[in-house]
Amino acid sequence: MLWKDRYELGVPRIDRQHKELFRRVGAFLQVLRSEVCWNEKVIRLHEMLEFMKRYVVEHFRDEEEYQKSINYPRYEIHRKIHADMVKYVSEVSKQFEQSDNNEELMQQFGGRLLAWLINHVAAEDQLIADYARKKGMSGNDG
Amino acid sequence: MMDNIYSVFVDATQRVFSLMLNISEISDHPIKSFRCDDEIDIAIDIVGDLNGKVIYRFPVSTSLNMVNIMSGMQFQAVDVFVTSAISEIANIISGNVLTVLEESNIKCDISPPVLYKPDEDREENREYELQTSCCIGTTIGEIYLDIRLNRPS
Numbered sequence: 001m002l003w004k005d006r007y008e009l010g011v012p013r014i015d016r017q018h019k020e021l022f023r024r025v026g027a028f029l030q031v032l033r034s035e036v037c038w039n040e041k042v043i044r045l046h047e048m049l050e051f052m053k054r055y056v057v058e059h060f061r062d063e064e065e066y067q068k069s070i071n072y073p074r075y076e077i078h079r080k081i082h083a084d085m086v087k088y089v090s091e092v093s094k095q096f097e098q099s100d101n102n103e104e105l106m107q108q109f110g111g112r113l114l115a116w117l118i119n120h121v122a123a124e125d126q127l128i129a130d131y132a133r134k135k136g137m138s139g140n141d142g
Numbered sequence: 143m144m145d146n147i148y149s150v151f152v153d154a155t156q157r158v159f160s161l162m163l164n165i166s167e168i169s170d171h172p173i174k175s176f177r178c179d180d181e182i183d184i185a186i187d188i189v190g191d192l193n194g195k196v197i198y199r200f201p202v203s204t205s206l207n208m209v210n211i212m213s214g215m216q217f218q219a220v221d222v223f224v225t226s227a228i229s230e231i232a233n234i235i236s237g238n239v240l241t242v243l244e245e246s247n248i249k250c251d252i253s254p255p256v257l258y259k260p261d262e263d264r265e266e267n268r269e270y271e272l273q274t275s276c277c278i279g280t281t282i283g284e285i286y287l288d289i290r291l292n293r294p295s
Binding site: 001002004026029030032033104107108109110111112114115116118119122123126 | 224
């Protein structure tokens with residue numbers, strides 16, 4: 001999963017988190033798609049999934065705080081998109097445990113996560129940057 | 143807007159390809175029908191001020207190219223990961239369409255994407271008020287959209 005400079009919002013803390021998220025999801029996909037047998041991957045996938053669950057919540061919280069600080073008009077819509085994704089990740093994680101590490105479930109999750117994250121950062125998050133630029137508030141959160 | 147539904151879908155596809163895959167040049171032309179064995183068909187139901195469905199037909203080579211670009215990895219065959227990623231893209235294009243329709247006060251909702259099997263579609267031969275198919279050409283392959291919509295009577 002390749003990070004592209006055009007994804008940057010101009011808000012250093014959020015951009016750092018986005019890059020880290022891309023790096024972590026990329027590493028998750030590398031393990032998920034590696035040739036190693038499934039049982040050997042499962043422990044690493046669980047660890048990575050647990051980290052992502054925590055990191056995604058932390059990142060979404062910071063991004064939403066930034067949106068509030070600039071009175072972003074799409075805040076409620078964006079917050080719901082985040083909440084839906086957190087719920088989805090949490091449900092998949094639970095199903096993964098309950099299904100005794102079903103591979104098909106995790107491959108399905110990986111494919112959706114890949115497309116979702118790119119679209120979210122490349123499209124939805126860019127609307128925040130567009131608004132901040134218009135208001136002359138870009139890059140002011142440190 | 144209703145007469146222009148074809149353009150709304152083509153424009154949404156172009157936006158998504160540009161933002162997600164960095165492919166900005168696409169071409170489009172209407173087609174009568176499209177069917178081949180080597181494809182992923184994704185159906186998304188639409189309900190609200192318009193009712194019906196859109197079927198996205200992604201040839202296998204186009205699908206693999208899309209997933210390779212997004213992941214930076216090399217996928218050689220379609221599996222559940224590829225199908226899931228392509229389904230999400232169909233979902234994202236449809237979401238873009240809904241946003242544009244809403245700007246014209248046409249309110250609709252979409253169902254989650256599902257794999258579409260023409261042979262199992264009991265409504266395959268149903269007639270729709272707005273029915274159009276198009277082929278969208280990109281530098282990584284073609285995709286096909288089959289739009290089937292009714293306005294509430």
